Structure formats: C-alpha cells, structure tokens
Amino acid sequence: MNYRTVRNDELGESFVTFRHKSGLPVYVLPKERSHTFALLGVRFGAADRMFRVKGETEPTVLPDGVAHFLEHKMFEDENGGDAFERFAQTGADANAFTSAEETVYLFSATEKEEENLRILLDFVTHPYFTKETVAKEQGIIGEEIDMTNDEPGTMAYYNLLRALFAEHPVRREIVGTRESIAQITPELLYRCTDLFYRLSNMMLVGCGKLTPEAVERVCDELLPEEKEQIEIERLFPEEPETICKPYMRAEAEIARPLAEFAWKAIPAKTEEEKLRAWAANEITANLLFGRSSELGNRLYESGLIDDRFDGAFVQSFRLNYAYWLVSVSNDDPDRVKDEVLAEVERRKKQFFTREEFETARRVVYTDKLISFDSVESTAFAALSHWDSERDYLRDPGLLASIPYEEAFEIFKSTFRTDRTVMSVVVPNGSPRKE
Amino acid sequence: MKPIRSELADGIALTTMHTDRFKAALLTVRLLVPLRAETAAAYSLLTDVLTRGTEQYPTMQALSRRQDELYSANIGSFVQVRGETQILSFDLSVLEDRYAFDGTPVLREGMKLLRQIIFCPLTENGVFRADYVEQEKKNLIASIRSVINNKPGYALTRCRQTMCAGEPFAVDGNGTEADVEKITPESLTAFYHDVLQSAKVEIFYAGKKSHDELKSLVSELFPFTPRSASLLPAVLVPARAETQFITEQMDVAQCQMVLGFRMEQTEKETHPLAAVVFSMLFSDSPTSRLFMQVREKLHLCYFCSAVPNLYKKVMFVCCGLKKKNFEKAKSEVLAQLAELQSGKIGDEEFENAIRGCKSFFTSVQDDRYQIVYWALSRLLQNRSETPEESIEMLSGITKEDISEFASRIKLDTVYCLEGGAQ
Missing domain, CATH: 3.30.830.10 (Metalloenzyme, LuxS/M16 peptidase-like)
Incomplete structure (x- = not known):
C-alpha cells in the first residue's frame, strides 16, 4: 500500500x-x-x-x-x-x-x-x-x-x-x-x-x-x-447572488429576543481562494467580534449586549455558499445590527492596525494549535479537508502567514453590507416593529 | 496520574496532576461555600463583576487584550453548584510555556492576571464601581430569565425546585431575580470580602509543571489568608410517602416529563461505584434500559435520560414526548427501574455497563478539564480514588451491588410541562 x-x-x-x-x-x-x-x-x-x-x-x-x-x-x-x-x-x-x-x-x-x-x-x-x-x-x-x-x-x-x-x-x-x-x-x-x-x-x-x-x-x-x-x-438549483428576504420574524416562549444577522457573500471560486478567505476572515472576525474587539466592548459597556454576542465568517467548501454571521440575544437587535454595519463600513475605510492584526493572528493561531490537543478536534480537522489538495496541518501555517493587505482585501470583498438579512425570534405577543 | 495535594494553610489546598500530553495547561481556583438563598445571587454576580476590571486592567477590553497577548490565555469566572455547595470558579487555561516562541512564562503571567481579578478588583472608595454592578445585575437577570429558552432544562429546574422546596438544593446557582435586584455595590463589596476570607479554597492544576513549582507560584501570587472553612454535607430527605404530581403549561410543541427520585440512605454503605455503574446500565449508553426500551422498543421519544446527583442523593429522569404517551413512558421508566431493583440484570448488559465505565474512567486523562473535574468531584465526596484505582475497583462490583443501590431510589415527584396554554 x-x-x-x-x-x-x-x-x-x-x-x-x-x-x-x-x-x-x-x-x-x-x-x-x-x-x-x-x-x-x-x-x-x-x-x-x-x-x-x-x-x-x-x-x-x-x-x-x-x-x-x-x-x-x-x-x-x-x-x-x-x-x-x-x-x-x-x-x-x-x-x-x-x-x-x-x-x-x-x-x-x-x-x-x-x-x-x-x-x-x-x-x-x-x-x-x-x-x-x-x-x-x-x-x-x-x-x-x-x-x-x-x-x-x-x-x-x-x-x-x-x-x-x-x-x-x-x-x-x-x-x-x-x-x-x-x-x-x-x-x-x-x-x-x-x-x-x-x-x-x-x-x-x-x-x-x-x-x-x-x-x-x-x-x-x-x-x-x-x-x-x-x-x-x-444537482443544485441556481442560487442568486442576492438575498431572498431581508427580515424573518418568529415568536416563541422566550425571555427576550434572539437574533441572527448575516451578510451574503459570493463564494470564492477555487479551493485555494476559499482557504485564504478562511484564514484571513478568522483573524478579521477576531478583530471585529472577539473578546478584545472595540465594537464588542463598546456595545457591552453601553449595555446593548451581554456575553451572547458572536460573529464569524461561514463558508462551505463543497456546497458553495458563504456569509458573515452575527448572533446576539438582547432587547434591541436592530440597534446591534446598525452598530455592526457602521463598524464594518468604518473598517472598510480604515482597517485595523498592523499591530492589532498581529495580536489577533497570534490568538487564532494559538487556538488552532491547542485544538490539536483533542483527538476529536484533530479528526474533524482532517475531515474538513475531504476535498482538499492541501493537508489540514498546513492550516495553522496559513493563519501565521496570510498577509495583512490581503486580509483587508478579503474582508472588503466578502463583507457585503448591501446584502443584509436579519432573523429574530421574539417573546410571544411582542409588538411588531415597522 | 496520582494527584499531589498540599494544605498550603488552614482551609487552602493545592492539588496538582502532572501531565505531559497537552499543548495547554489548566489552573483553577475554586472558592467553596454553602449554597444559600441569601448569598447565591451575590456570589454569582461577583464572578461577573470581578472580570469587568481590575486595578491594573480597569476595563474588560484591557483584561481581554492582556489574555490575547498571553498566547490567547483564557480566564473564565462562573459559579457552579455541586449538591448544596456553591463554587465560585476562576479557570485559567494557558499555553504550555515551551510553546511560547518569545519565551514568555505564560503560566506565571496568566496567574498574575488571575491574581488581579480575584484580589485587586477595580473599586471607588473601596466599593465596586456602581455602573459595573448595575450592568452585571441586568445581565444576570437576563440570564436567569432565559432559563425558559431551553425547555427540557427548564422542566428539570422546575421539578427540582418543587421537589426540594425549602431545602438549599432548590436554590439556583444564580439566585432569583428578586435576590439580584436587592444587591448594591456596598453589599456586593461586603460579600466579596467575606467570601475571600472565609470560603474553602481549592486550587487545581493539570499540566507539565511540578507540584513544587506550582506551590511556590501559588504562595507567591495568591495571598489567601488561613481560614477555618468546612463544608456541610447536603441535607438528605426521604421520598414523599405520596408521590407529588405537578403540571405546568407553556407554549411548547413537545411535552416534557421529569420524574424526581430520592435515594434513601441507610447505615450500610453501597459500593462506591454502584451509582456510576447503575447510571450506565439505566441511562447513559445507547444500550441502556431507557434508550433501548423507552426510545427504541416503544419509540415514545427521542431522548429519555437520567440525571443522578450523588452529592444530594437525588435523581431526575427527563424525557421529551407527546402528552398522550406520558403515562406509558412513565410506567416504562418505573418498570425498568423496578427490574434493576429486583436484580433482573442480564450478564451481558452488566458487562457492557462495566466496560462503559472503564472506558469513561480511562479517557479522563485525555482532557485537562476532565482531569480537574475528577479531582474536584472526588474531593466533594470525601473520596480520593484516581481513575486508575476506580478501574481496579470495578472488578469487585456485583449485580447485587447494583440492585441494592437501585433499591434505594424512590419516586418523589412527577412533573409535566405541557403545551396547550395557547
């Protein structure tokens, strides 16, 4: 063999x-x-x-x-x-x-x-x-x-x-x-x-x-x-590049609204591009939504959010879709959406500093490294490279090497603020917002 | 992996488990206090307020940035409940020093940060900052209210509260909304000083460093003063003579059944591992009684599982199902329990359960959190066996040990959360 x-x-x-x-x-x-x-x-x-x-x-x-x-x-x-x-x-x-x-x-x-x-x-x-x-x-x-x-x-x-x-x-x-x-x-x-x-x-x-x-x-x-x-x-039906509906609402027996926002991205064409988008956006997501992020801390301190605030770039290698995702549980999800949008627009003009970027890079790299402590995480890392020409042990290296400028470009091209959707689950009987 | 334990001073102990397997180490400081309605909310709030800011790192962002710099060190602070003990927990997960490419002593620096959080909170005139306290109160209340989001979890909570009303065990680790409301920056500061001086302190470490290294780091960095702290065992109550039935309504698609049991205590001790083997046999594997009979044979549900609490000697069986199947499922759970009580245990299922337990004990050492949880839970039960010793003890256990243990389990409360309120 x-x-x-x-x-x-x-x-x-x-x-x-x-x-x-x-x-x-x-x-x-x-x-x-x-x-x-x-x-x-x-x-x-x-x-x-x-x-x-x-x-x-x-x-x-x-x-x-x-x-x-x-x-x-x-x-x-x-x-x-x-x-x-x-x-x-x-x-x-x-x-x-x-x-x-x-x-x-x-x-x-x-x-x-x-x-x-x-x-x-x-x-x-x-x-x-x-x-x-x-x-x-x-x-x-x-x-x-x-x-x-x-x-x-x-x-x-x-x-x-x-x-x-x-x-x-x-x-x-x-x-x-x-x-x-x-x-x-x-x-x-x-x-x-x-x-x-x-x-x-x-x-x-x-x-x-x-x-x-x-x-x-x-x-x-x-x-x-x-x-x-x-x-x-x-066979996969043709999926338009635009979103289907901007807003979805449901009611349930819960204490306060749960919301998810997403921004639909055009999936990268090649595997190499997808991997680079993954690495770049792991770091950018940490800068935008991680525990040290300016946005997250500002929203937390203003009382708009608590711990249940998270964001990530989601993409599928095989099924060809990609989007940015933010989840939150708070009383006013619309305001969080506006704040996230404003921050993203600001960062598209002025990206994070190189120093901030390097600290975030260290965080995501270390987290990846530590994930190999677990046999389960390691096996799933291998599975995630099913189609890949590249082996999963090269992922940390990509995180360590993806250039700052490229990450900025990838962020700008994947985070499409004109394709925003919002899904909210509100407590039973909540008034409808216009 | 034999833990090494040292009493550093009265009421303060360090337990270390040496392991070379991982890229990251875990250090955790646990403050153990009796679970009480008067203090639960305040202690829970305390773990939130302490991570808002310290003298040296006055904002959450400053604290987070420092953790980022320390190779993504992770400090988690939260409360847990074990039986009728509330545990204020401060976990520090750090990269092992040898992986730090710039030579930073990551554990030491991480412990300095933890010291800031536990001992040097940000205060104004000796009192916690009012804005931090108010905001964390609001967040804690939101968290208490969100218990209803998880329907099976909510049903379990309600069954526990009603079955154990009046006992400390009915108290939630986060307290109640009303308890949180009452807290002021001054009262919280008083709770803080009190718990820091009087709680039983247990520090655990799993990683590459030696016990002596840890001992000197802890002595140098964590200025706990000696205290006379002892924990009371949980209040043990016999099952009600007449089963209590409770039905509540909510807007749900699926009905939730929770059966609450008490484990009766007698002079005679059961085998120390009878409870875990029983759980494996009854509920904790896809070949267990509840899975095979209630789910696979009668197909009444997707999940039906037992949650025993060995500190409090109670057990809850939870199942999500159609209301019309409630009685059938309840009868089947009780029938399966009765079989185990009467000793109707097959050789194969017994051997399977032993193997399942053995496998569980063996894999403890593959996860640094499991290593620490194991040591903590032994300590809370006044036991000291290692996973390896538990494996040896399994060879002596018999079916009679299991049925004797099962015979002590008596139904107390039947709880039903049903839809149809709409």
Whole structure:
C-alpha cells in the first residue's frame, strides 16, 4: 500500500494517508492518548436532495430529512441487533450525526480499537431496512423534530438561512418535517445507500492508538474490491447572488429576543481562494467580534449586549455558499445590527492596525494549535479537508502567514453590507416593529 | 496520574496532576461555600463583576487584550453548584510555556492576571464601581430569565425546585431575580470580602509543571489568608410517602416529563461505584434500559435520560414526548427501574455497563478539564480514588451491588410541562 506520511514538526503533529484498494480514502493520525477516536464520513448530507444518475432521464428529488433518517437506520442489522450493542461489548461509545454536507459515524474507545473499527466499517456498509423499522423511526424522529421546534436558537438559525438563500438546499431542515419523513420507504433508503454509501464516497479517519497497518488489515478483511463507479450528478438549483428576504420574524416562549444577522457573500471560486478567505476572515472576525474587539466592548459597556454576542465568517467548501454571521440575544437587535454595519463600513475605510492584526493572528493561531490537543478536534480537522489538495496541518501555517493587505482585501470583498438579512425570534405577543 | 495535594494553610489546598500530553495547561481556583438563598445571587454576580476590571486592567477590553497577548490565555469566572455547595470558579487555561516562541512564562503571567481579578478588583472608595454592578445585575437577570429558552432544562429546574422546596438544593446557582435586584455595590463589596476570607479554597492544576513549582507560584501570587472553612454535607430527605404530581403549561410543541427520585440512605454503605455503574446500565449508553426500551422498543421519544446527583442523593429522569404517551413512558421508566431493583440484570448488559465505565474512567486523562473535574468531584465526596484505582475497583462490583443501590431510589415527584396554554 502506498502510505503517504505528512509531518509538521513545528506543531508536533503528523498523519499517514492512503487510498485502500476498496476505494476508501484513509487517514491515520497517531496521538499518545488513552482513547482513540475514529469516524467514517459519508459524502451524503441533507443538501444532497436532488441528483441525476447517469443513464436515467429524470432527476431524483428526495423528501427532506432522508440523509438524517438513514443515519438513524444504519445502526440496525437484519438479525434484529444493532451496532450500539456491538460497540457496547467492546466498551466503546458510538454516535453519528448529519449535516448539510455529510453523514458521520463515529466511535470513541479505550481498547480493542481494531475490533471497533471492524464494527464501524461493517455496519455502515450493511444497510437493512424494513417497513416496520422505518415506521418505528418515524415516531422517534418525529419527536426529535418536535424537540427542535421548541429550540428558539434553531428556529432563528433556519429562518436566517431561509432569508439568505432562495434556492440553496441548506435552507431546508436537516431532520426534515413530520410530513416529509412520512414519505420515506425502505426502497427509497436502499436506493440512497446503493448510490451514496460507496467506499469511494466515504472517508475514514482514526486518531489515537490506531496504526496505518492495523487499519489497512481491517479494511482488507472487511471491504470488497472497488466496485464500478456510478456517475451521479448532484444537482443544485441556481442560487442568486442576492438575498431572498431581508427580515424573518418568529415568536416563541422566550425571555427576550434572539437574533441572527448575516451578510451574503459570493463564494470564492477555487479551493485555494476559499482557504485564504478562511484564514484571513478568522483573524478579521477576531478583530471585529472577539473578546478584545472595540465594537464588542463598546456595545457591552453601553449595555446593548451581554456575553451572547458572536460573529464569524461561514463558508462551505463543497456546497458553495458563504456569509458573515452575527448572533446576539438582547432587547434591541436592530440597534446591534446598525452598530455592526457602521463598524464594518468604518473598517472598510480604515482597517485595523498592523499591530492589532498581529495580536489577533497570534490568538487564532494559538487556538488552532491547542485544538490539536483533542483527538476529536484533530479528526474533524482532517475531515474538513475531504476535498482538499492541501493537508489540514498546513492550516495553522496559513493563519501565521496570510498577509495583512490581503486580509483587508478579503474582508472588503466578502463583507457585503448591501446584502443584509436579519432573523429574530421574539417573546410571544411582542409588538411588531415597522 | 496520582494527584499531589498540599494544605498550603488552614482551609487552602493545592492539588496538582502532572501531565505531559497537552499543548495547554489548566489552573483553577475554586472558592467553596454553602449554597444559600441569601448569598447565591451575590456570589454569582461577583464572578461577573470581578472580570469587568481590575486595578491594573480597569476595563474588560484591557483584561481581554492582556489574555490575547498571553498566547490567547483564557480566564473564565462562573459559579457552579455541586449538591448544596456553591463554587465560585476562576479557570485559567494557558499555553504550555515551551510553546511560547518569545519565551514568555505564560503560566506565571496568566496567574498574575488571575491574581488581579480575584484580589485587586477595580473599586471607588473601596466599593465596586456602581455602573459595573448595575450592568452585571441586568445581565444576570437576563440570564436567569432565559432559563425558559431551553425547555427540557427548564422542566428539570422546575421539578427540582418543587421537589426540594425549602431545602438549599432548590436554590439556583444564580439566585432569583428578586435576590439580584436587592444587591448594591456596598453589599456586593461586603460579600466579596467575606467570601475571600472565609470560603474553602481549592486550587487545581493539570499540566507539565511540578507540584513544587506550582506551590511556590501559588504562595507567591495568591495571598489567601488561613481560614477555618468546612463544608456541610447536603441535607438528605426521604421520598414523599405520596408521590407529588405537578403540571405546568407553556407554549411548547413537545411535552416534557421529569420524574424526581430520592435515594434513601441507610447505615450500610453501597459500593462506591454502584451509582456510576447503575447510571450506565439505566441511562447513559445507547444500550441502556431507557434508550433501548423507552426510545427504541416503544419509540415514545427521542431522548429519555437520567440525571443522578450523588452529592444530594437525588435523581431526575427527563424525557421529551407527546402528552398522550406520558403515562406509558412513565410506567416504562418505573418498570425498568423496578427490574434493576429486583436484580433482573442480564450478564451481558452488566458487562457492557462495566466496560462503559472503564472506558469513561480511562479517557479522563485525555482532557485537562476532565482531569480537574475528577479531582474536584472526588474531593466533594470525601473520596480520593484516581481513575486508575476506580478501574481496579470495578472488578469487585456485583449485580447485587447494583440492585441494592437501585433499591434505594424512590419516586418523589412527577412533573409535566405541557403545551396547550395557547
């Protein structure tokens, strides 16, 4: 097998990567820890709802919530057992989650790492669905949907995405709705696993005590030779560069308004550009919204905000969207929005000083460095570079080297104050503002 | 990783755990006081006001900038409640010195900053600044009110408050809105001096430095004076003879069920790890009784989990569900508990629970916060075993230990938060 070892002495980190003959890309991240964390990512997320399979005339459109539904259902096998029971026998802790971009299955274990890896690879490659098990899950996920409907933060977040995007599937709820999941059948789930649960469409990351040799051995034992590829064209509707709606409002039983603001950006074209936008805007976000920021401290001292004020640049490498985000919980979100806008306009004319920039650079660099203390964060850092030509150990270096002038330019081009949206959740019965 | 503990003076102790695994170290100063309605709000407010400004760094921005300069050092100050003890916590997370490229002694400088926050607050004529106090009062009240935002959390709080009404355990770590309102800069300053002189002080460190190095840093930088501080154990109350039922309404999509239990105490001690093995078996894993039966078999809910409190010897079972399934879910939770009480525990589920606990104990040392929390929680239970020793103790535990522990758990209060108020 062709192992490729990547080492970064400055960080004291390294990893080994190879493509298994089954087509599965593998990353092994050694770390001296008592527990090992491994994840198997499947490139099938909530946003993958429309696609065309080569040879078929019509595109397939899935009901909302299929990827998440599959995540729940993959744990069961045809003998009525489930993967959780198998993990319990090795003392491992297993879980899974679904995002817009992918479905991730994971475990954390302090012993029998190879055995746990075997269980992980086995259950994610062996779907089993029946009418009964699907019906059962519709009940459980129905309760999960009700639970999220009672979360004001989640409500504000989805309303924000609906305001930002007219068409992009990221505006749809990952868990779906009670109505959409009622349309799910075993046949539909099998079709999705046939198409998307292919080893070449997955990524395995192990961080902790696993060795590349051990991982390869388990892969050899369990995984078939690479199958013929099915060509799937994932279809994304054309998303306008402009926003969908400037304002969204909802009511809930809460104490005071929760608000999210966003400014829609045009996503960078290439991976390199996206990485540079990430690095630059990490530093700029710290300057604008971090604990030392002039804006944050001024708003805090004037009593306009408390600790629940945060801002960041959000972008997706695969799903091609980007926006600046600010979240706040206070009595007067409109004023916060105005203050943020004024500060951004001011900084577009006069950026932060070089000295301030260098301090912020040190902060984000150190935070990144410390994140490698955790096997979980390290594994997720690797996963985030799924498509990347660049390895995740080069991220800190990019933070350390991105030039001041470039960061200023990136800030100006990504923070589009003419594309502002606001989503607010207010206490029940609050008066409407004009 | 055996913790090393030194009594630095009466009522002041330092516990260090040496570890070479991390790029960052954690030092935390904990002031332990009894949880009381009269003081809870003030102590909570204090942790907020102290980080507003110090003599040397009079604004939050100045304090934050200093943390940024110290390689993104992070000082967190907050209150926690453990049983009926309120803990004023001051955490300092810093890069290990060896990673500082300009040779800054980051831990030492971070501790100097922490010293400013704890010992040198910004005052005017010896009193906290009125504007800082007023503003933090407003923020704290907002935070108290926002408890309703999280419906399962709110339901749990309401069940605890009603089940334990009149006991210190019913007091919230942040106090009540009315308590906060009453605080003045003068009264807060008095609370500050009082807690600084009388609280039990426990300092913990997990990182690369030696115990002796820490000892000298603490002695040099933290001028705590000796005190006679002792903590009272939590008030233990038997379960009500007749179960209390409470229903409240709110505009919610999902009904929240909380079952409140008391753990009865007898002369005979249970196995020290019975509680944690019981929790694993009952609720804390995807193969536990509550997950397998209430969620997977009856599919009544998305979550159903037990929250035991070993300091206070109570337990709450929380579940979000449809109102029409309330009785069914409640009966099933009680039926599962009854099985464990009667000793109907399968070999496999028992072994799984032991392995789950072992795995949990083993991974404590992979996280510096977990390392410190472990030491703190042992201390509060008057215990001293390390995670490694706990693993050894697991080999002696039996199913009988678990059922004996489970038998002490008695239902006290049934709480229901339901929609339909609209």
